[in-house]
Amino acid sequence: AVRGMTAQQGAIDVTSHNIANANTDGYSRQRALMETTRPSNTSPGQLGTGVQISSISRIRDSYLDYQVRDENGALGLSQGKEEYLSKVETVFNGVSDTGVSTLIGKVFDSWQALSTSPELSSTRTVVAQQSKALTDELNSTYNQLSTLKDDCNAVIKQDVVDINSMLNQVDELNQQIIKVKIAGNEPNDLMDKRDLLEDQLSTKLGITIVKQSFGGQDIKVTDDAGNSVNLVKATSNADVKMLAYDEATGKISLTDKDGSNSVTFTPNTGELKGYMSVQTDIKQNKDKLNSLAKSIAFSVNAVNDGSTTDNTSIDNFFVNSDTGGLESGITAGNITVNSTIIADPMKIIVGAGTNPGATDGTKALAIAKLRDVKFKIQDNTDGITRQGFLNANTTSGGTTSLLTISSVSDGATMGGYFTKIVNDLAITTQEATRTVTNHELQLSSLEESRTSISGVSLDEEMANLIQYQHAYAANAKIISTVDELLDVIVNGLKK
Numbered sequence: 001a002v003r004g005m006t007a008q009q010g011a012i013d014v015t016s017h018n019i020a021n022a023n024t025d026g027y028s029r030q031r032a033l034m035e036t037t038r039p040s041n042t043s044p045g046q047l048g049t050g051v052q053i054s055s056i057s058r059i060r061d062s063y064l065d066y067q068v069r070d071e072n073g074a075l076g077l078s079q080g081k082e083e084y085l086s087k088v089e090t091v092f093n094g095v096s097d098t099g100v101s102t103l104i105g106k107v108f109d110s111w112q113a114l115s116t117s118p119e120l121s122s123t124r125t126v127v128a129q130q131s132k133a134l135t136d137e138l139n140s141t142y143n144q145l146s147t148l149k150d151d152c153n154a155v156i157k158q159d160v161v162d163i164n165s166m167l168n169q170v171d172e173l174n175q176q177i178i179k180v181k182i183a184g185n186e187p188n189d190l191m192d193k194r195d196l197l198e199d200q201l202s203t204k205l206g207i208t209i210v211k212q213s214f215g216g217q218d219i220k221v222t223d224d225a226g227n228s229v230n231l232v233k234a235t236s237n238a239d240v241k242m243l244a245y246d247e248a249t250g251k252i253s254l255t256d257k258d259g260s261n262s263v264t265f266t267p268n269t270g271e272l273k274g275y276m277s278v279q280t281d282i283k284q285n286k287d288k289l290n291s292l293a294k295s296i297a298f299s300v301n302a303v304n305d306g307s308t309t310d311n312t313s314i315d316n317f318f319v320n321s322d323t324g325g326l327e328s329g330i331t332a333g334n335i336t337v338n339s340t341i342i343a344d345p346m347k348i349i350v351g352a353g354t355n356p357g358a359t360d361g362t363k364a365l366a367i368a369k370l371r372d373v374k375f376k377i378q379d380n381t382d383g384i385t386r387q388g389f390l391n392a393n394t395t396s397g398g399t400t401s402l403l404t405i406s407s408v409s410d411g412a413t414m415g416g417y418f419t420k421i422v423n424d425l426a427i428t429t430q431e432a433t434r435t436v437t438n439h440e441l442q443l444s445s446l447e448e449s450r451t452s453i454s455g456v457s458l459d460e461e462m463a464n465l466i467q468y469q470h471a472y473a474a475n476a477k478i479i480s481t482v483d484e485l486l487d488v489i490v491n492g493l494k495k
Contacts, residue, residue: 001478002050005475005479007034010032011032012465015465018461028060028191030056030188032053035052036049056186058192059453060453065195065450068446071439071442071443072203073270074439075440076274077270078436079436080278081277082429082436087148088425092285092422100134108370108371111368114126114350117361118364119359128341132336132342139332141289145282149279153247153279156272156276160244160252163205166197167231169197174217174234177191178215181214206222206269207221208220208228218232229241240257252276253265285421287382289421291377292414296318298327299389301386302403303367305349306401309386310386315338315347316338317337317338317341318330319336321336325338362402374416375389375393377414394406394407
């Protein structure tokens with residue numbers, strides 16, 4: 001009976017611990033497992049000697065943990081991509097009145113108007129102002145993309161810091177758990193803390209858990225090439241790997257704690273992978289924007305000065321703001337209208353020939369027609385010059401006669417190219433959003449299943465508490481009954 005009271009008291013203590021942690025993240029409900037004590041060999045039939053708590057175990061489904069962590073990695077990847085793709089889509093602002101697509105149309109509209117009234121200063125001023133508005137919008141869009149890339153860099157850097165902290169904590173918990181297990185006890189709360197860290201780690205990185213002796217666990221991660229790498233080994237502190245992020249190159253490396261044995265590493269899932277893939281997406285969109293800016297500058301400048309190469313003797317209409325009146329190295333980030341033209345729009349070349357008349361709007365009309373010309377915009381890589389751009393397209397005339405550019409079969413108009421950028425981005429973002437929603441539903445279902453097994457039900461715990469309380473009272477009643485029997489024997493016989 002004394003052993004029974006002790007065992008029931010232990011079960012009540014475990015129930016109390018469960019109730020106290022009903023709202024604790026990562027807590028797994030515990031149960032006191034009871035077994036009979038060693039029977040008496042001196043009595044016929046081996047009379048039982050009571051009960052004892054054999055262990056206090058936590059209720060946990062390892063397979064569900066694996067599924068949740070696998071889904072965490074997939075969700076983290078999708079969320080990382082969706083978060084920044086949505087921001088990139090907002091930056092492009094393709095359908096608004098101030099968007100690049102609309103401004104491209106207004107620029108060519110202004111050249112069209114100029115071709116019919118070249119003698120008016122007002123039409124020239126509109127061309128300069130609309131063109132400046134377009135370059136300002138290209139600059140703004142480019143700079144916002146650069147800011148997004150920097151923000152994403154900062155998030156990756158912080159994620160690396162957080163992951164390293166988690167790896168160190170898991171390693172410390174591993175060592176504590178192993179010591180407690182060797183001593184013959186169950187470190188349930190320590191294992192809950194480790195499991196919670198591993199859940200969080202799986203969202204950021206995507207990990208695989210390998211169980212070792214005495215409750216230890218190795219943490220492995222798979223890179224993009226399918227190679228498995230140990231981040232934490234339960235057998236040795238020296239085998240804990242740290243992540244390092246190089247902001248300049250956008251690459252992650254794995255090193256030992258002392259900084260040695262550094263190898264490049266790209267995760268294949270998790271939030272970190274999502275952010276890294278977005279970095280690539282942002283760069284690709286910046287490159288596309290640069291290609292568009294080059295097409296606008298090279299085509300307009302070529303028709304404007306009648307040369308297939310950068311004619312430094314004539315003021316270019318579009319220039320690189322970093323190099324003054326030159327178009328060399330022009331990008332969406334530095335394209336602008338020549339300051340001399342902004343200051344005096346009458347310097348805009350409108351007519352063809354060496355001495356065009358005041359009402360000659362031939363060149364302005366040729367520039368206006370560029371709106372419908374299909375260029376190989378996608379071929380405008382970094383370092384391409386006006387001559388390289390025009391070689392990839394079809395030109396005629398030039399220098400002494402009016403230079404014109406014709407469409408190529410596999411090209412795109414400037415407005416159409418930008419619209420395609422926006423449409424492709426919208427499709428990619430929508431797909432990322434759908435993927436996030438699907439993974440959230442799947443993870444919610446898995447979490448619900450895991451909670452039904454490992455979570456604390458207050459109703460169930462209260463029912464258990466009443467059960468253990470009655471059992472405790474019953475054992476106490478046995479002691480009271482034996483006390484009464486002894487009283488009869490000892491005191492009753494005296495009478």
